[in-house]
Amino acid sequence: MKAAIRNQYGGPEVITIEEVPTPSPKKGEVLIRVHATTINRTDGGILRGKPYLIRAFSGLSRPKKRTPGTDFAGVVESIGANVAQWKVGDRVMGLSDQGDTASQAEYLVVPASFHMIGIPESISFQNAVASLEGAHYALNFLNKFSLKPGDQVLINGGTGAIGSAAIQLAKAAGLHVTATSSTEYIDKVKSLGADEVIDYTKDDITSQDTVYVHVFDAVGKRTFFECRRILKPDGIYISTELGPNWQNIWLALVTPLLGGRKVIFPVPVDIPNTLETMRHHLESGAFSPLIDRSYSLAEIREGYTYVESGQKKGNVILELDTER
Ligand SMILES: NC(=O)c1ccc[n+]([C@@H]2O[C@H](COP(=O)([O-])OP(=O)(O)OC[C@H]3O[C@@H](n4cnc5c(N)ncnc54)[C@H](OP(=O)(O)O)[C@@H]3O)[C@@H](O)[C@H]2O)c1
Structure with missing residues (x-):
């Protein structure tokens, strides 16, 4: 072979x-x-x-x-x-x-x-x-937020493998999804189910007026400190990257002790749940990679x-x- x-x-x-x-x-x-x-x-x-x-x-x-x-x-x-x-x-x-x-x-x-x-x-x-690798991270990162239908989530990097899966999984959980994209792919990201799309090449996501319950940086491009002002006072930030100087690890240790906005740095572990969930979503038509x-x-x-x-x-x- x-x-x-x-x-x-x-x-x-x-x-x-x-x-x-x-x-x-x-x-x-x-x-x-x-x-x-x-x-x-x-x-x-x-x-x-x-x-x-x-x-x-x-x-x-x-x-x-x-x-x-x-x-x-x-x-x-x-x-x-x-x-x-x-x-x-x-x-x-x-x-x-x-x-x-x-x-x-x-x-x-x-x-x-x-x-x-x-x-x-x-x-x-x-x-x-x-529907496996990107969706696995999307699912195992999203399920660290306590998701409530109607919550506003910002998914940075809606065109990535993780981001494009996260949009669909967050919609399936009933969230209001805002995602980012470059100009050319705005319609594609909308077609994945995003309620709103921000063109990150034109608008700075961290200086908008909307505040989110959850910020999921699916491409690891914006830090917690940059996103603080668009997070609700008890909002949660998760990134797929370690961040400068691996800051997302120590922020995940320190921010829960301080109260207020929090960083979580999840270790995705539950592959059997990913497989079951993704098969279910593929079968029902709720997910299309x-x-x-x-x-x-x-x-x-x-x-x-x-x-x-x-x-x-x-x-x-x-x-x-x-x-x-
Ligand atoms: N923590 C973990 O366990 C784990 C596991 C796997 C991957 N990762 C990390 O997760 C990240 C995402 O992986 P992936 O496979 O989903 O990514 P990917 O498919 O490589 O995503 C790249 C996408 O991000 C978009 N993008 C680039 N810069 C951006 C920005 N500043 N704002 C918004 N979108 C931007 C690009 O679109 P344009 O070209 O149109 O800008 C491109 O479509 C990577 O950094 C990877 O290393 C982490």
């Missing part, structure tokens, strides 16, 4: 496509034919081993996993002994939020207990896989370069079945 391989940390240039033996499932394992995976910001971080903190689990001097990948959508190709929950032909989607899934390959072996779930019949592999573009395995370096540009709109798909 063909697989993306890298033996060291670095930029997209460290990835090569190699012919490697197709793995076979042992007892309790499942072989998946991967049809689609995403190239996402988690993969970008794991590729470079940055921030250095992540090397504590991804490998100190070199990556533990030679094949990158976070998520997958595919079909169960074969199963090992003692696997009761999956059968050959099942369409499945799965995720690990540590970028250690090794899914940027044509085949993948995982334990039968891996975080994966059946894909609803009407949903394509591309739409399934684009924003997909930017697709790359073949041969084009993977270009894919990573684009994702690292910080300009992707929603999700970038790596197609694993284009050459069949």
